[in-house]
Structure formats: structure tokens, C-alpha cells
Amino acid sequence: MKSTGIVRKVDELGRIVIPIELRRMMDLDIRDGIEIFVEDDRIILKKYIPNNSCVITGEITDDNTAYAGGKFVLSPNGAKALLEELELMV
Template structure:
């Protein structure tokens, strides 16, 4: 993992500010969702990308009855009849 040399304090509500340079570099816009992971003693933030509930694909995702499904799996489902 690469150190950026940037240090931020957690405020009284538990928030931190991600510097604009990092947000630009990682293409994180206002209101984008981030996933939070714990890896041992580390907290990892990752830009959220919805994936298919069947195959895990993150490309060509559509919502069907509140679930994320890729078009390929959706076609397979409809061909089951």
C-alpha cells in the first residue's frame, strides 16, 4: 500500500475528509458510494461498484426487482422458460 503522507483527524461525529487530490485521482465524485473493509488493523475504502448477484460481473449491470444483474445473466434467466 502506498503512503500519501496526508493525515486527517476524525471529527466529533466520526467523519474524515478525503482530500480533493485523492478524490480526483480515484474518480470519486460528490455522493458516490464507498465500501468500507477491515483488513487486520487497517480500514480500506473502495469506490462502490455494483456487481451481479449471480456471477459478480461489474459491467453492464441493470436493476431487476431491486437486485443487480448483468445483462448476460438476465438473458440466461429469461431463456430458462
């Protein structure tokens, strides 16, 4: 585990502030979900990504399709954006 050297205090309501540098690094936006894990004496925070959300757009639709054995999910809009970007590379 890598230390950031950042220390924050818990307020009277049990909240902590995640510094902007870390939110940018982890691509956390306002209202994004955070998963909380406990491992031994550690609290681990991870950006929540629903199982069926598109890896490109973040959309959750009934039309999303899983690829690579379910490891890669694309919405129709995400697939279109990916295809356009790949075509620019050729």
C-alpha cells in the first residue's frame, strides 16, 4: 500500500474530506459512489462501478453488452465512441 502523506481528521458527524488531488487521480466526481471495504485494521475506499456500466460512458442500459468474458462492458454509445477512436488510429 502506498502512502500519500495526507492526514485528515474525522469531524463530529464521522466524515472525512478526500483531497482534490486524490479525487482527480481516482477520477471521482461529485455524487460518485464509493465502495467501502474493511481488511484487518484498514478501511479501503474504491470508486463504485456498477457491474453493468459501460467502461467508456458509465451508462447503465438494457442494451449494454459484456465482452471478454464479462470483463469489458460497452453501451451502444460507448461502442460507437470506441469505434470512432480506433478508426482514427488506423
